[in-house]
Amino acid sequence: MLLGMGPDGHVASSFPGHPICQENEKWVTFIKNSPKPPPERISFTFPVINSSLNIALVVAGAGKADIVQDALVDGSNSDKLPVQMVTPQGKLTWFSDKGAASKLHA
Template identity: 50%
Template sequence: MAHHAPHAPILFSFRNVDGIVGGLASFITKAQKESLDKKGRFTIALSGGSLPKMLSGLIGNPAVKWDKWHVYYADERVVPLDHPDSNHLACTNELFSKVPIPVSQIHTIDTDLLNDIEELCDAYEKELIREFAQKDAARFPVFDLILLGMGPDGHTVSLFPGHELLAEDDRWVAYIEDSPKPPAKRITFTFPVINHAARVAFVAHGEEKQDVLSEVLDDPETGLPAARVRPAHPGQLYWFVDDAAAAKVKYPRTPTKV
């Protein structure tokens, strides 16, 4: 067994993307089972980029209880739901169109509010409050699982290096109008929400992630947004990567029997 400091990230590295897809599917179904056994529902937040494609191992998997899933977006672009930039469209194309998840349990942005980003952001925060505030009475929601990607610049969700939103510690959902990557307008979970989750899993693959993955895992004080994802105890952080992305990483890998 690899020895980690208490609560250190757990790194799984697979030979290729197919390995990630399989490992991630087992991990998600196990997380789902633990949540269902405990409270009869599974709350998950997804992001966009290449992440939705990585969920294909769940399709047709009899262990997945789709009717118990409650899905939120860890970040979303302020565009119509059928727009090519929409994270919801990517997740629908790759996953939701192929599985029987109740539409009412997939929480999208309110597209009637596209012209008022502040109101749209508040409305999405209220969606979270409806799900979590009564049940948890916690200062921040506790998701069963948040799935994240990471850009080559170390950004995750719509939290970008050097941006003032990195310091947001009060709101659950925040908005950005000057994203360095188009589209400029997005809403995003804040670090306190991400770091209160029971489990956070990053998915990263490809050699273009080598340098940033090594920086985030081997030099956690780097300050990059992805390195600031550190779930509070008892939460746990996992990385699902391929060997190409992990080529420069010195951080110990955990054997990939997920």
């Protein structure tokens, strides 16, 4: 599966704090009040995302550097970011440009 991550840590149409993140039975659902246009969307849920054998997660842009650091390094948020809920049955591979990875230390 190919996923992207938004500047708030959302994947698919699973936005931080939105009830869609807690859906654990339906594989596909809808959202009518998306915080990002368009307001009405259809989306995979985490049960189908995480049933994947392999996920490629693409993140680009310096504007996402803080959220990449939060997701991969800090991870101390009491509320998980949606991107942190991506836990496939197989392999998760992050693909990032220099801007998005700029706050990660080697």
